[in-house]
Amino acid sequence: MFNTKIIINMKVYSTKDIRNIVLLGHSGCGKTTMAETMLFEAGAISRRGQVEEGNTVSDHYNVEKERGNSVFSSLMHVGWKDSKINIIDTPGYDDFVGEVVSALKVADTAVMILNSTQGVEVGTELVWEYTERFKTPLIFAVNQLDHEKANFELTVDQAKNRFGNRVTVVQYPFNAGVGFNSIIDVLKMVMYVFPEDGGKPEKQSIPEGELANANTLHEKLVETIAEYDEDLMEAYFETGALTEEQMTKGLKLSMLNHKIFPTFCVSSINNMGTGRIMGFLHDVAPAPVDRPYLTVSADEIVCSESGEQVLFFFKTLSEPHLGEISYFKVVSGSVSSGDELTNARTNNGERISQLYMLNGKTRINIDKLNAGDLGVVVKLKDTKTNDTLTQKGSSLVVEGIEFPDARIRTAIIPPSKKDFEKIMVGLNQLQKEDPTIVVEQSKELSQTILHGQGEMHLAMVKYRLEKLYNVELEFTEPKIAYRETITKRAQTSYRHKKQSGGSGQFAEVHMVVEPYFDGMAPPNDLNVRAEQTLDLEWGGTLKFLWCIVGGSIDAKYQNAIIKGVMKTLENGPMTGSYARDIRISVYDGKMHSVDSNDMAFMLAASHCVRTAFEQASPVILEPMYDIEVLCKDDVMGDIMSDLQSRNAMIMGVDADGHYQKIKARLPLRLLYKYSSRLRSLSQGRAKHIRTFAEFSKVSREVQTELVAAHQQDSVEV
Numbered sequence: 001m002f003n004t005k006i007i008i009n010m011k012v013y014s015t016k017d018i019r020n021i022v023l024l025g026h027s028g029c030g031k032t033t034m035a036e037t038m039l040f041e042a043g044a045i046s047r048r049g050q051v052e053e054g055n056t057v058s059d060h061y062n063v064e065k066e067r068g069n070s071v072f073s074s075l076m077h078v079g080w081k082d083s084k085i086n087i088i089d090t091p092g093y094d095d096f097v098g099e100v101v102s103a104l105k106v107a108d109t110a111v112m113i114l115n116s117t118q119g120v121e122v123g124t125e126l127v128w129e130y131t132e133r134f135k136t137p138l139i140f141a142v143n144q145l146d147h148e149k150a151n152f153e154l155t156v157d158q159a160k161n162r163f164g165n166r167v168t169v170v171q172y173p174f175n176a177g178v179g180f181n182s183i184i185d186v187l188k189m190v191m192y193v194f195p196e197d198g199g200k201p202e203k204q205s206i207p208e209g210e211l212a213n214a215n216t217l218h219e220k221l222v223e224t225i226a227e228y229d230e231d232l233m234e235a236y237f238e239t240g241a242l243t244e245e246q247m248t249k250g251l252k253l254s255m256l257n258h259k260i261f262p263t264f265c266v267s268s269i270n271n272m273g274t275g276r277i278m279g280f281l282h283d284v285a286p287a288p289v290d291r292p293y294l295t296v297s298a299d300e301i302v303c304s305e306s307g308e309q310v311l312f313f314f315k316t317l318s319e320p321h322l323g324e325i326s327y328f329k330v331v332s333g334s335v336s337s338g339d340e341l342t343n344a345r346t347n348n349g350e351r352i353s354q355l356y357m358l359n360g361k362t363r364i365n366i367d368k369l370n371a372g373d374l375g376v377v378v379k380l381k382d383t384k385t386n387d388t389l390t391q392k393g394s395s396l397v398v399e400g401i402e403f404p405d406a407r408i409r410t411a412i413i414p415p416s417k418k419d420f421e422k423i424m425v426g427l428n429q430l431q432k433e434d435p436t437i438v439v440e441q442s443k444e445l446s447q448t449i450l451h452g453q454g455e456m457h458l459a460m461v462k463y464r465l466e467k468l469y470n471v472e473l474e475f476t477e478p479k480i481a482y483r484e485t486i487t488k489r490a491q492t493s494y495r496h497k498k499q500s501g502g503s504g505q506f507a508e509v510h511m512v513v514e515p516y517f518d519g520m521a522p523p524n525d526l527n528v529r530a531e532q533t534l535d536l537e538w539g540g541t542l543k544f545l546w547c548i549v550g551g552s553i554d555a556k557y558q559n560a561i562i563k564g565v566m567k568t569l570e571n572g573p574m575t576g577s578y579a580r581d582i583r584i585s586v587y588d589g590k591m592h593s594v595d596s597n598d599m600a601f602m603l604a605a606s607h608c609v610r611t612a613f614e615q616a617s618p619v620i621l622e623p624m625y626d627i628e629v630l631c632k633d634d635v636m637g638d639i640m641s642d643l644q645s646r647n648a649m650i651m652g653v654d655a656d657g658h659y660q661k662i663k664a665r666l667p668l669r670l671l672y673k674y675s676s677r678l679r680s681l682s683q684g685r686a687k688h689i690r691t692f693a694e695f696s697k698v699s700r701e702v703q704t705e706l707v708a709a710h711q712q713d714s715v716e717v
């Protein structure tokens with residue numbers, strides 16, 4: 001049995017020697033493989049595992065081993081020279097983007113891996129947007145250069161096209177493709193030649209034939225570095241060059257401002273190139289001290305060991321037999337086992353029992369962690385993602401992570417009452433661990449709706465619930481929140497009369513119903529005495545006009561009549577959906593001095609609207625969504641025809657870098673499982689986002705089907 005030997009390093013590092021990096025990139029670009037190689041290269045493991053074999057340090061959960069890709073972000077660390085590099089490997093599928101966003105909160109540099117056989121991929125773009133938003137210093141690592149289809153130039157061209165000239169070549173491969181073993185470094189002006197099984201390269205002079213090219217790239221690099229700093233620019237003009245120290249300073253500064261994305265070469269699988277990246281992270285890349293945190297009141301917390309004790313929690317995860325593991329960054333000060341801290345959200349005390357560093361699933365006891373470092377603690381009482389722990393009385397609260405809104409939804413098939421309770425307990429816990437999950441009890445749809453980032457994300461919720469809480473969860477298509485309205489004017493009356501024993505009930509109401517729109521003129525055949533505009537909770541308007549002449553209905557019944565109208569609007573006559581955008585003018589009626597009361601008028605009004613509604617050419621409205629599909633050229637045709645087969649209205653197709661962006665509008669009804677459909681149509685090379693656009697009339701046929709389905713449901717109930 002293969003066993004990855006973790007070599008334990010329990011050294012406590014000072015803030016200045018800590019680097020935190022996050023590995024980012026499209027699924028399959030090689031993040032987990034690179035993490036493994038970094039661990040091996042730095043001597044943190046004695047053998048390298050492989051993703052396919054399910055024995056990497058990072059992909060240690062069964063679900064990851066089964067699937068062959070990362071699902072959770074994974075925290076690891078290595079000692080490199082005199083520094084400690086904390087490495088967070090993230091999943092590339094955007095279903096798990098929550099893991100990326102939380103990792104970005106604590107990383108000081110992002111390493112964006114590009115697959116040199118694929119170039120810039122959809123997943124690259126999506127996570128790059130986050131680094132741009134958070135201004136996370138970024139380096140590119142062009143990976144898989146050993147592959148026969150590796151194309152470094154095209155990959156860099158695509159990156160420049162998409163991310164601008166900030167993409168700055170520091171290295172290029174001498175012999176990409178099968179047999180790849182040499183990298184030319186235009187910062188150090190040297191060629192690294194690797195032994196067959198990778199590892200430490202031999203430094204050689206740049207071959208004659210490459211010198212001109214290497215010199216041009218070196219010049220370009222130096223110029224770019226000098227460009228962002230006046231002192232450096234001056235030095236560059238004076239001497240025509242920069243010292244190594246000046247280059248380091250300039251690179252760091254421009255990385256911090258997101259002005260330069262230094263670009264490196266790697267073959268992770270062959271263990272070539274990661275050592276140089278770690279060297280760069282050690283020598284040049286921004287450190288925790290360079291990236292102060294903001295508090296909720298916009299004050300800066302500078303990362304310093306001598307500062308106030310501040311721990312920020314960026315992730316929690318439950319593990320069977322272990323309980324909840326809470327991941328934190330020491331934002332300032334330091335933390336030791338046994339410290340008593342206070343949770344700023346609850347104001348309750350939390351004791352840090354035992355501190356750990358992680359290498360995947362291996363926990364390493366450590367007594368103390370200094371500002372800038374990442375660690376975990378188990379069995380906290382009530383501390384969750386985005387919480388700050390400080391010393392009692394401190395007012396520092398770190399600004400939380402803003403997680404992306406949910407993108408897709410599914411309904412849960414109601415289980416037995418006992419299981420439902422178990423499911424809710426489980427979902428609550430999972431939601432606490434993964435804030436990109438949203439659970440909604442929809443009164444309107446009478447369904448429990450689970451919102452998430454993608455179908456894979458929801459499938460993972462199901463998997464975890466079954467494994468951790470031993471409860472089955474079945475999904476079904478969520479109902480659609482239809483709306484009903486009318487399209488023409490109708491005039492009706494209704495008499496409610498009941499004689500039961502002593503006192504009876506009597507009310508008669510006459511009304512005109514019309515489709516309502518903003519700026520509608522008052523009716524010219526009626527005398528409006530009073531009016532009320534109600535913004536309906538479910539969207540749209542009810543305009544109510546009181547046009548009674550000659551006191552046929554007393555004004556005191558006005559509210560009861562509105563209530564009756566609302567009752568019908570809450571339960572539309574065709575499908576039981578909410579009705580909207582209706583103007584109702586009550587212009588006549590009758591009352592009885594003894595038998596009339598609020599209840600009678602409510603019932604009369606409710607029936608009256610229902611009858612009028614049916615005569616006013618009612619229609620069903622459905623939610624329409626605007627979607628934006630980002631895809632590569634070669635899959636656009638299939639995606640377009642699929643959209644057309646769904647009757648989508650194509651609103652435009654624009655080239656976006658080397659991608660196509662298709663904009664279309666279509667009913668939510670036809671979007672169920674669309675992200676899976678898109679994944680299979682494009683082999684994972686397309687993504688979509690959706691936003692609610694408007695309510696729009698359904699076709700006659702759909703309306704007939706929906707009404708029939710509702711009648712069927714009502715009979716079954």
Ligand SMILES: Nc1nc2c(ncn2[C@@H]2O[C@H](COP(=O)(O)OP(=O)(O)OP(=O)(O)O)[C@@H](O)[C@H]2O)c(=O)[nH]1
Nearest residue numbers: 027028029030031032033069070092144267268269
């Ligand atoms: N030829 C070659 N294959 C590589 C290299 N790096 C990774 N791979 C392969 O690419 C596949 C995906 O690698 P992973 O490391 O799992 O990719 P990842 O980025 O972690 O993927 P996700 O976890 O899904 O985001 C695996 O089959 C690796 O063996 C490389 O440098 N060269």
Ligand SMILES: [Mg+2]
Nearest residue numbers: 031032069070
């Ligand atoms: Mg991975």
